[in-house]
Amino acid sequence: MRTRWLIPDTVERRLPAYGRRHPSIPSLAALGVVAFLTLSSGGVSGPVPRASSEVTVQPGDDISRLVERNPPGTQFRLRAGVYRLQSITPRDGDSFIGDPGAILSGAQLLTQISRSGRFWSAAVHADPRAEYRGQCAPAHPACTYPEDLFFDNKPLGRVAELEEVDSGKWYLDYSARLAYFADDPTGHTVEMSVTPYAIKGAAAKVNIEGLDIEKYACEASDGAVDGRGNSGQMSRDWVVENNVTRWNHGMGIRLGDAMQVLGNKIIENGQLGVGGGGSNGVVDGNEIAGNNYAGYDYGWEAGGSKFAFTHNLVVRNNDVHDNDGPGLWTDLENENALYEHNHTASNREAGILHEVSYRAIIRNNVIENDGFSDLPKTEPWWGAGIIVAASSDVEVYGNTVTNCMNGIVGTQPKRELSHRGTPYLLENLNVHDNIITQSRGVAAGIVRSGLLGDAVFDTRNNRFANNQFHLADSSAKYFAWKGTMVSYSEWKAETQP
Numbered sequence: 001m002r003t004r005w006l007i008p009d010t011v012e013r014r015l016p017a018y019g020r021r022h023p024s025i026p027s028l029a030a031l032g033v034v035a036f037l038t039l040s041s042g043g044v045s046g047p048v049p050r051a052s053s054e055v056t057v058q059p060g061d062d063i064s065r066l067v068e069r070n071p072p073g074t075q076f077r078l079r080a081g082v083y084r085l086q087s088i089t090p091r092d093g094d095s096f097i098g099d100p101g102a103i104l105s106g107a108q109l110l111t112q113i114s115r116s117g118r119f120w121s122a123a124v125h126a127d128p129r130a131e132y133r134g135q136c137a138p139a140h141p142a143c144t145y146p147e148d149l150f151f152d153n154k155p156l157g158r159v160a161e162l163e164e165v166d167s168g169k170w171y172l173d174y175s176a177r178l179a180y181f182a183d184d185p186t187g188h189t190v191e192m193s194v195t196p197y198a199i200k201g202a203a204a205k206v207n208i209e210g211l212d213i214e215k216y217a218c219e220a221s222d223g224a225v226d227g228r229g230n231s232g233q234m235s236r237d238w239v240v241e242n243n244v245t246r247w248n249h250g251m252g253i254r255l256g257d258a259m260q261v262l263g264n265k266i267i268e269n270g271q272l273g274v275g276g277g278g279s280n281g282v283v284d285g286n287e288i289a290g291n292n293y294a295g296y297d298y299g300w301e302a303g304g305s306k307f308a309f310t311h312n313l314v315v316r317n318n319d320v321h322d323n324d325g326p327g328l329w330t331d332l333e334n335e336n337a338l339y340e341h342n343h344t345a346s347n348r349e350a351g352i353l354h355e356v357s358y359r360a361i362i363r364n365n366v367i368e369n370d371g372f373s374d375l376p377k378t379e380p381w382w383g384a385g386i387i388v389a390a391s392s393d394v395e396v397y398g399n400t401v402t403n404c405m406n407g408i409v410g411t412q413p414k415r416e417l418s419h420r421g422t423p424y425l426l427e428n429l430n431v432h433d434n435i436i437t438q439s440r441g442v443a444a445g446i447v448r449s450g451l452l453g454d455a456v457f458d459t460r461n462n463r464f465a466n467n468q469f470h471l472a473d474s475s476a477k478y479f480a481w482k483g484t485m486v487s488y489s490e491w492k493a494e495t496q497p
Contacts, residue, residue, distance in 0.1 A: 063088050063096075072203075078102040078211065084109075085194070089201040096199065098211035098243075106195035106216030106224070106248070107150065110179065113190065119165060119180045126194050126217075128174045134220035134271070140295020146217040146249045147172060148270065148294070149179055150191045155247060155270075155293055156181060193217040193249060202229030202256070206238045213243055218250035220271050220296065227256020227276070234278050240264065245273075249294060255281045255307070262286070270294035271302050273323065277309035288320045288327070298325030298348055308332040316340045326350040327370065330357050333419055340364050349373055349382070351404065355389040356415060356424040362386060364398040371405040378440075380409040380447050380480060385436075390415055390424035396431045407436040408467075409480065412448040412456040427460035437470040438478055444469070445480030445491070457482050457494075464495050 055066055055074055059081030066076060073093035080101030085108065088096070110122040132144035142158040149156045149170040156170045162180055165171050170181040172192075179192055193215040199208055200223070208225060216224040224245055227235040235256030244265045245252030252269040253261055255276035263285045266273035273288040288304045296302035303325020307313055313334060320327035320342060327347035330337050334357035343366045344351035351370035354360050371383030380387070385404035388394045389411045401407050412426040426446065436443050444464055448456050456462060469488065471478055479491035486494065 057083075059083055062086075067091060067094065078104075087195055087197055088199045090199060090203045090206045092204045093206070094203065095207035095209070096211065097207070097209050100210070101212075102210065103212040103214065104198045105191075105214055106198060107148075107191035107193045107214075110185075110190040110192055113185050116178075116180065119162075119182055120185055121178045121180050122185075122190065122192075124172070124177055124179045124192050124194070126172065126174065126177070126192070129219075132219065135297040135300040137295045137297045143270075143294040143296050144220065145172070146193070146196070146219045146270075148193045148215070148217070148247070148249055149181060150193070150215060150247065151183060151185070151188050153189075153247070156183075157295075191215060193247075197222065197226055198224045200226040200228065200230075202227075202233040202235045204236045206235065208238070208240045209242055211243045213245045213252075214247045216248040218248055220250050221254075221275070221301065223251040223254030223276070224248035224269075225252070226254045227259050227278070228254065235259070245269065247293075251275050252291070255310075257281075260284070265289075267291070268293055271296050272306055272325075273304050275306040275308075277307065279311040281307075281310060281313050283313075283315045283318060285317045286319070288318055288323065290322050292324035295324075301331075303327065303329060303349070304344075304347060305329055306331055307334055307337075310334045311336055313337045316342065318342045320347060320351070321345040323347045326353045329353045329355070330360065331355040333357060335359055337361075338363075342366075344385075345369050347371070350387045351385045351401075353387045353389065354391050354394060355387070356418070357391045359393040360388075360391065360395075362388075362394065362396045362399065366400050366402075367404060368400075368402040369404060373405070378405055380406045380411060380442050380445070381413075384409045384442070387411060388426065388429055389413065390426055391429075392425055393428045394430070396429070397433045399434045401434060402437045403439060404441075406442040407438050408434060408444050409442060410446040410456075410462060412446065412452060414449040414451045425460060426456050426462060429460075429462040431464045432466045435468045435470070439472040441478070442480045442485070443471060443478040447480050448483070450483075454482060 055076050057076050057078045063086050072091040075095040078098045080099050082103045084105050112123040134144040136143035142160045159169050159171050162171045166182050172179050194217050198213045213224050218224050236258050238259045241262040246268045249270035251272045252266040253274045255278050257278040258280040260282045266288045268290040273291040292302040304320045304323035304327040306329045326349050327344040337360040339362045341364050345368045347370045351367035367385040370385045373383045384406035385401040386408045410426045410429050415424045477485035477487050479486050481494050
């Protein structure tokens with residue numbers, strides 16, 4: 001058994017207190033986060049419409065029609081039971097509150113089932129779409145089709161040809177309106193998702209609480225709960241709290257402006273748990289787990305979360321684990337993101353990935369066993385606990401990163417120009433006061449494309465300081481710098497003159 005070594009950068013300095021300012025990165029107030037937190041307590045965009053009445057909803061009621069018949073600001077209380085094939089466009093100030101056991105389901109029950117040769121077939125109501133979004137992993141070539149077939153709440157794997165159907169798989173013939181599968185349905189509940197969303201729209205100040213929202217046939221990048229109107233306009237100030245969103249083909253929840261996603265179980269969705277864009281979003285206290293069952297290529301867009309074009313995004317206190325793709329991911333033009341007090345574990349490619357974006361703080365997170373890809377490659381390009389990729393002005397501190405494929409790394413790929421017309425650069429990266437445990441791989445460092453020079457090391461103010469490293473071998477080369485692997489002593493000499 002090899003000896004494990006504790007190698008501190010310094011012994012005098014302690015981890016920073018929560019909320020302490022660091023001169024290398026603007027304070028949260030300068031980033032606009034504090035201003036948002038103050039506003040989100042009730043001062044955004046005027047008064048909330050008060051519920052004029054509470055409408056009791058029973059299974060079998062048409063919720064959309066009830067919304068049309070009642071004024072904005074109505075509270076709809078859903079009694080226990082299954083509400084099938086409902087799509088709701090809320091009005092300003094509406095609330096949808098579920099009693100325990102209230103389920104919004106986008107799936108039709110399949111009851112007209114018969115034996116058809118070596119298969120079983122069921123009559124379904126589904127139409128093909130003009131086009132489909134997404135890229136599939138090689139093992140799941142039919143991932144982009146949004147309908148899913150469920151046996152007792154377990155999604156079967158969809159295949160593109162009837163001849164590929166065997167146990168655990170199914171095929172949909174749109175022209176014949178038949179679903180084919182090999183497993184005997186006797187004694188099982190068989191359902192197929194067909195409805196594209198549960199609650200979607202651009203209204204303001206909508207509350208969604210206490211519901212199970214499941215089995216919606218939303219396409220990639222669309223949410224079963226979706227804070228956008230049909231033409232893409234953003235909602236504002238929604239609160240989505242204490243729900244279970246699961247088994248939805250695309251995203252479980254997609255953000256609108258100032259949406260608060262609080263205390264939900266966002267689990268086992270087909271592509272992503274939560275994602276989207278907008279300003280002042282808060283994702284706090286959720287379990288985000290087991291997402292990407294449909295088999296999208298996680299390098300394209302899949303896993304626990306993916307956010308793009310956000311401003312002042314706050315992601316905190318979430319338990320993010322076992323996602324087939326990055327756990328927490330900001331990719332493309334995100335500015336002033338804050339990741340804090342999250343626990344990530346066993347996510348593919350990364351626990352936290354901040355990519356081609358701008359100012360961010362990643363602090364006081366617990367990251368473990370993350371970043372292992374399904375490829376034989378183990379370089380930092382392919383996975384790590386925390387990755388900052390071609391992003392500027394990012395501070396990473398107070399994190400505990402344990403036994404990931406790699407630890408905390410910066411990457412500088414060659415990318416297209418940003419929407420601002422400037423290159424995406426890894427610069428002003430400040431990684432300090434973290435605890436990193438590695439038995440193999442890269443504990444810390446920077447890698448760059450071979451097409452680029454050494455400016456990312458020499459002139460872009462990227463630095464590592466006061467981190468503690470627990471390494472299996474004190475003399476091994478755990479650090480990536482200037483195109484090679486170096487020992488701790490070599491690394492310290494290069495990065496901390």
